[in-house]
Amino acid sequence: MRRKNLTIKEKNLILDEKENQPKNVLDLSFEFNVSKWTINRTLKQKKPLQEAFTNGQGKITRLQKNTDLIEFDSKVKAWIMSCASKGIPISATMIIEYTKQISNGTKGSWGWFLCFKKRINLKLGSTSCERLSINLKIVENWRNFQIPTIMINWQHEFIYNCDETALFWRQTPVKTYFISKTEHIGDKLFHERITILFCVNRNGDKLAPLVISRSAKPRCFYSNCLKDLDLKYVSQINSWMNREIFYDWVSDLHSTLVQQNKKILLLLDNFRGHNIQQQDFPLITFKFLPAGTTSLTQPLDGGIIKSFKSKYLSLFMKNIIENIDANHISDVVKKINILNALNWVDQSWKNISSETITNCWCHFKYFDSYNTNESHVNSDNDEVPELLSALNQLNLNCCSYDDLLDQNNFDFVNFFYD
Template sequence: MAEQSLKRKRFSFAEKYSMIQDVDKGIKRIFVQEKYGVSHGTLAGFLKDRERIEDNVKSPTKLEARANRQSRYHEVDTALLEWFRNIRSTRTDTVVTGLDLLAKATTLAKKLSENHIEGYDNFSLDLNWIERWKKRHGVSCKQIVGESASADHASAKTWLDTQLDPIRQDYDDKDIFNADETGLFWKMSPEKTLAFKGETCKGGKHAKDRVTVLVATSADGEKLPLYVIGKSKRPHCFRGVLNIPVEYEANKKAWMTGQLFEQWCNRLNNRMVREGRRIALILDNFAGHPHLDLSNISIFFLPPNTTSMTQPMDAGIIKNLKHHYRRLLVKRRISCIDSDQECKITLLDAVQWLKTSWQQVTSDTVKNCYRHVGFQPKTAAAAATPSEDLPPDETEQEDASLWSAVCEAGLAEEGTSFDEFVNIDESVATGATGGLTDIELLADVLDTTDSAEIISSDSEEEDEDTSTVPKYNDVIVSLDTTLKYLRSIPESGDHVDAVEKAKQHCIDNRIEKLLQPRISSFFRKV
């Protein structure tokens, strides 16, 4: 009997991405082929096409699509979507009609034509194109009911009574998340505290030392990895680094945009799909937070002008993160002065410190901040959990000692405090708060132009380490020296173990490379 041929099946981008993830988890390809009913060649093709598949699953409107049909006017298509999201986020009572969309799309296309962008010499846009655009992106032009700009304590109380209580009835605390962005002057020295106090930093010379950090936790203390947005896509200090300590992206302003936030939400949604969880994500009404339809995440928006009363991130979680970060920064400055060395801080140092600082923010701190904005414990056991001061009491004495050393070293201006230094960037902009200009809308769409500007900005704006990767022998000697020093310090056993583990990892990697067969070993000597 002849073997029955398999019926050809077209897979969605979501299904293709699931196959790729299974292979990445270490599942043997033969088992993945059997699970999804694909041939060896088909699976190999999906793996080869990984980058395009991953790009498509970032958009919920393309997740179930089986082919990627790009719009003829792709640049206008993408910029128009960003404009629409910005309007919806900043002016919720505005109705955007098809004619409004057509007028904006035509304006954007004219800008591209004036700049001699290929494909826009004789562009033709009409309402049929707009209708196809709306279907591609799942856009509805109906009015969104929003809160008034004068929201106050009454609006916050209404939110707690009519929104938060139902959310907590439908979701466990472990599945209720809050996320918010904060600006960070990542290498700001203490002596600049007065000069930068209240700085919004929407551009100019200070922008190069600023990043935007997305911070997110659940109500029961689970912390998601930090998402950092810088200004350079490939900073000098990242070259040769395979393991960046945080999730990292970049754009010209180091701002959160609707597109970047959508990508982050899709990665989080994919994780929740894998874990079999459905979560609630609470957000403020910020232009960079678009309305998204996700399979495993339901998004709820806080009333405008109430975040200080309703948002856990603003209740102390972000401040605690920055408190730990600035302690590490101050310690580095004092150490450099003590050893008479130049204090050179790179963006790689900054993201590593951010990760370390995030690890130091405890679950009790997170839970306490949620309680502060109305998340009352559901059980008596949870209510008995002691709350944690921000910053913790046991660190206050060390903070005072550190700041005293900073002042003695001449690193701080008279009349400033460590708390002021911690909060130096609390007013820094993390995204567009008003309407974006046509140039701003198109800047990130034109990949070649944007990348060229971002790459060229590295050498001009970042004073970072561009040295090559150190040699193996030098690394082992340095680790041995570190171990010798650590063993002379009391109560450093855990740190010794960590360095020993790092040293062994370097040795194992070296041996693995030495044991790899060379091409010459496949040929017999004559």
Template structure:
């Protein structure tokens, strides 16, 4: 019985030549003692395979003989998988390719293979693959407002232990979004894809000692189809809904009152810092003191914006990528692949992601926002905020650069 076997780039080009001469897929598969689906995939990816083959000879006018390595077969198979994904217009970024490489290497018994960044860069050079870039822009922060907050911070926090100082913030999560950047073969067209617009809002809250509250998730439907025969009370999050899946004053007040009841039952009084968006209404509560951050300063003064949300999204993204890997071969289009992710999937993954955020990472983010050092002088505090604004306060996943990590967040 034929089985899947490694075919080098040169062998795949030879397959294309045989097919062009009129040989059937079955005939070629029989000659090479491999599966028909493997030959069919090569036939479907012929333009990219030939483009990659030609680009390797373009600079010298002849084929470049590449140095053989232990992982040649794995590398070729990954390029075949990558080409198949791109033929379906499914974006493939570095972390996704690395995850696929790790899974396949374990199946092949390569126990010492790590899919490092160095390997990824070498693989990209070998197959003339690069990233299709997207640019972004940063917004300014009013430093006078930052300075004023720093001056008032000791007075604001003096009556609260660090374990009773909380920060809460919402983040939009496009829970079906495929990677925003994709690797492409050099010279290949950069086909656009329609980004999945299915968004939920997630409210995260944590304390200076790393305590994490149950996430609040806001969706668009009261009873999504994936919740059929499921009690919402059994979900690992608090689920609410409205037509736009946004935080509203009504939902925020409800969340605050339930949190106040919880703190009252424990005999705790907490300080809760939030930004001053319109949904964050002023509420007088017995066991929660609300403090609103100055406008447009959250990137420097709010712990959740100082890395907590980024870490959370990184963990969520990792689980989404694993699902993409498992479903990619069955999907015919990027749209079909995105639709395989349900809201219930997203809720389970974001719960696991929130659980995976370490208390030590949260404490570092509180330190970045200067909430761990109330005795520092004003000059020290200002210097510390400016310094930490230009470096990450969290530990990135192994084998991932900062630029790659931040671009994979939805």
């Protein structure tokens, strides 16, 4: 039989199949294309193989037999995890310097680091969100008490969330893949930025985005050039959202609600540009999210904006590839104008599916825990049944959300019938 070196991950698969799907040694040897002696050795090393796989060593083929090396790796790994729990960005140089300190200079070369990466399955990536600075008790209170109140008083189609995001509309990525020992140089970066206001509802519907740029009439604009785009374009000297622009946007939204004869709840963050005269818009109930918690409470931050930017980047890169014959990347990027960007913004936003939007709402616990027909039921959340029980004690005779609707009790169900 041809020699084959199994990885620790594959050996753990053998152990799982032997335990969960009782097979004899001969069957396993044929399935994994190894000798029966290899299967027997694997079965005898069950505990160390499982420990190695748990420690992230699934891609290597041999167990570490050097106990001193295993102990040293565990010490460095514990330090890395400690730094990660404190939000400290860790570079290869930091790991090497720490290794030199604790080993008195006997370890800590780049060659050691490359082997160490493989042994503990160390990955390089970017830090995500600002979770360490968030008060989780506030988030828990919002999810356990505020969200059930919102979901019991409002139908999905009347619950909206709006948020702004910045988009560097013609900036190329900084990181690149390159062939080893070859030069990988960069070109000029373009830092033009626009601000986009998005708004979605719990039902998965999208409103036309509001795009804020610096120029009121860019040179690339022509008569009715935005006619076929489902977005609104405004200008501001810094491409920022301010109270005047937000007030105008809310006014347009309110006018639409008047025509449709309905009332909505609008969830938004505590950005100072959102501080407007709320009494001017009686059909909109403003509900501000807890300060400093939007990365865990705002649905648009749950993946909707990320999905939009991913789709935009795909369209941007498609344009780059189609014109890659130019001498420099900057020559291609210079030809991209704000009108191109607006077309890509419109196309990217239209390509966001309703399923993506509803999943992001559910990811942050905006679902009816009392509705057993819904696929996102959270059986651990008992606040809503307790609230309904309290309502029954007030002699409202309502044991479910549908009962509340039937009684047309607008103190608890704030929406207008068409």
